[in-house]
Amino acid sequence: MVKKQLIMESALELFAKQGFEATSVQQITDKCGISKGAFYLSFKSKDELIIALVDQFMEQIFADIDHLVRNKKDSATLLFDYYYVSFQSFKQHTEFANILMKEYTQSLNEKLIHKIHYYDKLVNTTILTMIDRIYGESIKQTRYDLLYCIKGFMRMYSELFLFQVVPLEMDELCQSLVEKTDLLAKGMTIPFLKKEHIDIPVYQSESSVPNDQLISLIEEKVKEMDDSIEKESLQLLLTQIDNQTYSPAIIKGLIENIRSQPDCKWIAYLLNRHF
Template sequence: MIKKQLIMDKALELFAQQGFEATSVQQITEHCGISKGAFYLSFKSKDELILALIDHFMMQFTSNIDYQVKNTNDNEKLLYKFYFATFHSFHQHSDFAKILIKEQTQSFNEELIFKMRYYDRLMENVILTMVERLYGEEIQHTKYDLIYCIKGFMKTYSELFLFYNLPLDLDLLSQSLVEKTNLLARHITVPFISHELVQMFQQPMNEEIKREQIIEIIEQKIKEIEESIEKESLILLKQQLLEPTFSPAILKGLLENIRNHAHCKWISYLLRSYFKL
């Protein structure tokens, strides 16, 4: 596990300098100080490494934003916390965010494109949950336009500080985008993107992960993590999936125990969605 993380960290440094295409496995192994054999014990190919990096970044990004939306009880603060968490995450992982934005505009790799569409759909669902909660019936016919406006804000403003090195005032940026979003939500009258249009251009995606798949992921995490409160919590969460006995309050406590562990963010997201918390 440590060697795999080392490869990902060192490869990221090279990808940031040269891009995906120009970086070879040979360069990665030399930069890591390992043999090619050691590389292939962790990853079958450079493409698998790239997809692992995308998963690592997008799982953390999606789970962090989803947590903020689901656990902010004050609607007055919800939109602000959404934008603050979004741009804080971009800033925290700026090297990989830069690579991802550049490579998406140049890539013809179908697997990479499919992977990014998958996470894009997950983020759309998070935003949809948020805007329906905030504006209700007021945006019934305009909510999909509003979602795409919010996604546009996320992409455009993140590029300002990722590529132009502008000073980043997260508080001011979040306040500014809250104001813009509220104006759009309350004054859009001519929607372009309807529910029917969304259904036409979005491919069906199996968003419901099965209980057995979650259990399999938990079992893998239990093997990877050393003895800790996170490991104990994972064991209890697995028991809950097999034989539900805990109250929602206990479940939330167990999920809170694992939420900030580097290797548990995604399973925390999956469990919150599964238990509808």
């Protein structure tokens, strides 16, 4: 296992038991069986490690829902699939989602708060794209209110996966939320929220990264990967960042190849934005 990933996995176990603040770098290195010097070669501080864990968690969830919203052909089932994919992600990452929800409400860590706000802005944009695809002009005046209703459903019902020990029927839950969302979309007549109330990226570039950063990110990921179709696809995409010579269809196919790797989903999202 790559040392950086070992540190992250060991830290996650300790954070789950003790919380962010109560866990020291010494405890993390003891669990990993490494020196503090080896820790600081991977992360400059515990805060940087925490942000890396937040990125890993949020990037995978957001990349999945963004890919769904932008690529699903059938708008009739899009809302169900959105809820399903979102809750499935929470279910798969229950441990860290639980830590994050608890720590975020109590944290004075400005970097953590800023990072969560960054992903929240991206989620706002994706949900609004979904709302426009499903409901169109019929809810033009209330689309921002519906955005907050959908996010409210997600936050409240996510607690079932974090704290409920009774098995949940995912299909039934998602169908129930689709019904509720449709009723709100069709029944709301008095808008309250306006565009200026919603925290969304002003420019698409806010959800992108400069070319040099994207290249560096890909090069680092390539070094970590074993030889595979995914690694080869990533290397080919790397050659296209500054000078695209492949057709859009080939680029799309290569990006789909790397999406099969869970830890490459965010890179796939950034490459989709780039191309």
